[in-house]
Amino acid sequence: MQNSPVNPSASQEIDFGSVLRILWEQKWMVIGVAAITTALAAVYAYTSTPVYEARAYVIPPTQNDIANFNYGRSKEAELSPYKVKDVYGIFSRNLQAESLRRKFYEEKYLPMLSSSEREGPQDVLYSQFSKKIVVLPPSKDAPDRYLIIAQNKDPVVAKEWVDTYIERAGERAENEMFKNVSREAEVRARNLAQQIDSLRETGKQNREDAITKLREAREVASAIKLEKPPIITGNPAVEIAGSMDGQLIYMRGTKALEAEIKNLEARVSNDPFIGRLRELQAKYSFFKELQARTRDVAVYRVDGAVELPDTPVKPKKVVITLLGLLCGLVLGGMAAVAYQIFVRREIKH
16 A cells, blocks of 8 residues: 655644744743844934924915005006915915025035035935925915924924025015016006107107298298288178188287297207106106015915924834834744744754
């Protein structure tokens, strides 16, 4: 009779009960490994440099905050007033701008590092910095609120970073707003200046045309020897056809025409006789001197005070210690099973 072959791998299989028995037999090994890993994790957790986190929320300004940006801006002035979303949009773009982050990195972060740390790869340093200053965009629950987070081993520095980062974004946004206001006023003033120059040129041409007409009328009046305008009496229904300012301008007489010609030739300025000129000049002066009033303007608001953090966010001591214990139990169990399978088998052989 032939014996059936025995599967060697099946003979080496260990069921769950066997594992529990091995762990119980080697409990001191498991406990020892767990104690070592827990102690190492606790040492790391309680000796690592704590990291503090400062937070700030920013929200849009009020209509009153941006009122001075709209000084002189109206539909009558052909300049549309700024809305809150326009101003806050400029701030939010500056808050998330890479140029602001880079400048903050160069002026605030790098000087805090030691000379040896600054000699490291710049891309690595910038990557580390990017994890310490974070700008989170608005969420669905708060569509206009940004969250700025800064982490540092010094809680005072963490708070200062948040405050400074927001202030710099606000300064950049305000400067951009001032430039926009000044630029628009400058363009408007230039357009008005062109209109004024055009009206003055037209006034000059009109005066020259008037002198030419008066000279021709003087020649006509002189030819008919008419020095003074005639006095018409009799039937009031009888009127002279035409107009003294039209074709019959010569009816004024040579003396009046000569006086008017001399007056026009001696005129220093045509401005008082040009329609709409004073109105345009007033608008030009207004836009020429128009500037945004820097007092009492804001492009954002901080939602609540930026508190000085007093509890570190890293390292999480309890979590790290518990993870050390869990890893120790797993490693101890694996060591116990391996010892049972391999070491004792070698002893038996």
